[in-house]
Amino acid sequence: MHDSTWTQKLESAINARQTLLESPHTDCYRIYHGYDEGFPGVVIEAFNGVFVIDYKKDIEPDLSTISHYIDERFNPRIIISKGHQTLGKKLKDRFQVHKGSLEESPGYCHEEGVKFDIRVETPHNLGLYLDTRDARRWLRNHSKNRRILNLFAFTGSLGVSAALGGAKDVIHLDRSAELLPRLQKNYALNSLTWDQRSFLRGDIYKHLPRAIQSGQRFDGIILDPPPKVYGSPYAKERPRGQDFSQLVQLCSQLLSPDAWLMCFFHRFDKSWSESEEEVNVASGIDLHVEERLTSGIDFPESNPERKLRVSILRKPS
Ligand SMILES: C[S@@+](CC[C@H](N)C(=O)[O-])C[C@H]1O[C@@H](n2cnc3c(N)ncnc32)[C@H](O)[C@@H]1O
Known part of the structure; x- marks a missing residue:
């Protein structure tokens, strides 16, 4: 692609995010989402002065243009690029x-005043999925005095948000x-007390x-399975x-009256309503959809059905 084309694309992406970039307590965001902004397969994210260019298509000849633009515009500490394994x-x-250099990494970023551990050297996600920011905010506002189960926890950002709430x-x-040390670091960064019983390591089906x-x-149960759940010897049927x-058939048996179940839909083979219906049928109880995020x-995304969809369903009291 021409250098000027990249410059224009990045410029307009950054202009569209101005309110987010100016928010005083957040320094992590996706600054370029190529799927809807002109170059599918390329995304650029920033985490407290660490910029990461992720690409699934070979854009190696363009990397110096992109990193030069980022440097001029943001003067960050670190710029790295990661090509996809495919x-x-x-x-x-x-x-x-x-x-x-990687040693200069600050080690954490801020989202709405909350600190999260980041590891720049990891080949995949640095430790925080940026598309679930609104879910973390919801959890901070709806977890008071509740006992919460965070399934498929990864570095625990969703459960940490519930703890902060x-x-x-x-x-x-x-x-x-x-993941345990990363989870513990997220607790420490936010002055939360860590208890050994806070982490259960093992297969969810067990x-x-x-x-x-x-x-x-x-x-409250947070249910965020990856787009493809792998087979497990403990699952009754192949996932x-x-x-x-x-x-959900399992989770619904663990819900107290008035509990909520937060489901993350990452696949696009069903509409949002169809996914909610699948959850409702599997639960065997009448869960009603309380909120969508x-x-x-x-x-x-020009098509809202292509965005991440999160539904909060409530069990009757
Ligand atoms: C995409 S991440 C979840 C992201 C996380 N909810 C967050 O917001 O940061 C998927 C996680 O599921 C875990 N996982 C996958 N299959 C599992 C299983 N059968 N039992 C328990 N954990 C599993 C992986 O180790 C990984 O950390």
Whole structure:
């Protein structure tokens, strides 16, 4: 692509995000979303002065133009680029540092005043999914005195938001043990007290039936399965897609009266309403949709059904 074309595209993307870029307590956002802004497969995100260019199409000849533009416009500490594994190159050939060095990373970013751990050296997400900002805000406002279960926790940003909102207990569940220090750091960064029982490491299909058997109840469950849930020896049936049918069937048995269930829909093979209907049917109880959330202005999509969709469903009291 011509250098001037990149400059124009980036300029108009940044202008469209001006309110977000000016918000005083947030320094992490997607500054370019190529899917709707002219170059599918390329996204650029900023985390407290660390700029990350992610690309699924080979734009190596354009990387110096893009990083030069970012440098002129923002003068950040670090600019890196990461090519996707489908480009067929080794990680060391896909990961480039265009400015600064990884050691200069601040180690965390701020979102609406909340601090989150970031690891610049990780080949995938730095530690915070930026499209779920509104869900984190909702959790800060609707978790007071509630017992919360955060499923598919990753670095725990959603559960940390519930804890900051005054949840009386938050349990994070994820199968990856490597996440524990990152979760603990997110607690420490926000002066939250860490309890060893806050993290359950293991397979969700193993832990949920156990929790049901031991009579556990939660006042809020965060259910954010990846777009493709992998098979598990503990699942009754082979998971399909995000597997809401099996997962919600289990979760609904753990909900207290008046509890909410927050579901994240990442797939586009069903409409938003169809996804909610799938959840409702799987729950076997009459959950009503209380609120819908989506991603922010930094994830523009001309078709709203192509955006992240989050539904909060409530169990009757
Ligand atoms: C996309 S991330 C979830 C993002 C997270 N909710 C957040 O907001 O940061 C998916 C997570 O699910 C976990 N995971 C995938 N399959 C799992 C399973 N069967 N049991 C438990 N955790 C699982 C992965 O380890 C990964 O951390």
